[in-house]
Amino acid sequence: MTSHSEIKNQKPILVFLPRSAAQVIVSKLVEHGYAAAAVYSVPELFDALRSDGYFLAVTTRPDIDMVRNIKAMPVVNLEVFFHTVGSTGDSVTASKQFDGKAFLERIRALNEPRSSRSGAAHGNPAVNSRSNERRSHVFRWWEATKSALRNCTPAGARK
Numbered sequence: 001m002t003s004h005s006e007i008k009n010q011k012p013i014l015v016f017l018p019r020s021a022a023q024v025i026v027s028k029l030v031e032h033g034y035a036a037a038a039v040y041s042v043p044e045l046f047d048a049l050r051s052d053g054y055f056l057a058v059t060t061r062p063d064i065d066m067v068r069n070i071k072a073m074p075v076v077n078l079e080v081f082f083h084t085v086g087s088t089g090d091s092v093t094a095s096k097q098f099d100g101k102a103f104l105e106r107i108r109a110l111n112e113p114r115s116s117r118s119g120a121a122h123g124n125p126a127v128n129s130r131s132n133e134r135r136s137h138v139f140r141w142w143e144a145t146k147s148a149l150r151n152c153t154p155a156g157a158r159k
Contacts, residue, residue, distance in 0.1 A: 012037050014054040
């Protein structure tokens with residue numbers, strides 16, 4: 001759970017859903033220590049995202065592109081946390097159940113500073129060192145390529 005001192009330093013999470021769903025999600029986020037606010041219309045969404053007051057948005061698949069077209073930011077698709085569960089007995093009905101634990105884990109992961117999201121932060125230092133090795137190799141390759149390209153002159157520029 002996020003501490004109260006972290007809440008003061010954190011930008012709120014923006015929830016863009018129909019009113020009743022948004023109220024449930026905002027209350028769940030606040031209950032777990034996150035600052036959150038909801039908007040219910042496209043003009044409100046536009047104003048909220050342009051204010052630069054939010055670090056993350058929660059919405060559904062049809063609205064993800066709209067959010068990202070207004071502002072490049074992480075977006076959580078709420079729909080992926082609903083799973084079909086069959087009922088027991090002779091009934092063939094099935095319903096969807098919200099995985100609140102997985103949702104909050106995703107929010108927590110996106111709330112962490114980028115440096116602590118590495119493999120080492122999740123108890124896997126071997127993955128982190130391999131990842132750093134690959135990044136270092138790509139960086140060296142990129143620097144060598146840029147250097148080589150700087151030394152080349154375009155064919156039309158030769159005298």
